[in-house]
Amino acid sequence: MIFRFMLALVVALSLSSPAQALDVTTSIKPLQLLVASITDGISQPQLLIPGASSPHDYQLRPSERRLLEQSELIFWIGPELEMSLTKVLQQLPPTTRVVALAVESEFPQQGQHSHTHDHQTSDPHIWLSPEAVVKISQQIAKVLSETDPTHQATYQHNLQIFLKRLKQQNQHLATLLEPVKHQGYFVFHDAYQGFEQHYQLNHLGAFTLSPDRRPGARHLAEIRQQLLNQKAVCVFSEAQFSPALVTNLIEGSQVHHGQLDPLGINIEVDANGYFRLLTQLAEAFQACLSAQ
Secondary structure, three states, X not given: OHHHHHHHXXXXXXXXXXXXXXXXXXXXXXXXXXHHHHOOOOOOOEEOOOOOOOOOOOOOOHHHHHHHHHOOEEEEOOOOOOHHHHHHHHOOOOOOEEEEOOOOEOOOEOOEOOEOOOOOOOOOOHHHOHHHHHHHHHHHHHHHXXXXXXHHHHHXXXXXXXXXXXXHHHHHHXXXXXHHOOOEXXXXXXXXXXXXXXXXXXXXXXXXXXXXXXXXXXXXXXXXXXXXXXXXXXXXXXXXXXXXXXXXXXOOOOOEEEEEOOOOOOOOOOOOHHHHHHHHHHHHHHHHHOOO
């Protein structure tokens, strides 16, 4: 009798105990913010590459390699952005699901092949495109639901909340940027295509296509001439890179200096973090482009 009671108690406790949260890791801070919106109330994804580091050429430490090895699900943009992760991810065990969000299919993992979303772009900074983020968030929710079906209802509920808020925020940012969208500017590296095209901003050029390539003297001279000809009102540097090149270039001109943070270095990780990243970016554009 006591045995039956104890057995029933064990069964009851096992049924009432919450399901274990999925161990999710994201390569960069913006993906951590996006995933955190979908996993809200269940778990918080871990971050692989520190927010202040450039993902283009980051070299993993042993502790970060161990983090990958212990993860059940990994989201990254793809080799176009985090090139240094390519070989490391290939070496993970087949039990680890790795999802590249910038390509048509998941990153090949020990013979595994399953499709992700259909968005492809020449600019890997896809989290800055409101259109792309709709597809990315849907894909994140889909993958989470497949990998952790116990929490599928919560993932899908969070997705709907996220998409509704994204639509509302888009209207607010469009209004904010409308008065300055014709003002010309230069950026440090060409990372904002999705954001710029969506809000129809007047991008005149970039110092470099990739931050690991130093701009040539001729290209800098051309930019300098355009600044002197008053074709631009602002030049943006980035929090991840030294602003010395920008400050030297605009010296003696009437051009303003702004700073953009496409990675959201200081953004708190929660369900609203991604929206704060976009708002911070839009306000930085607006402030510099409207400066007198």
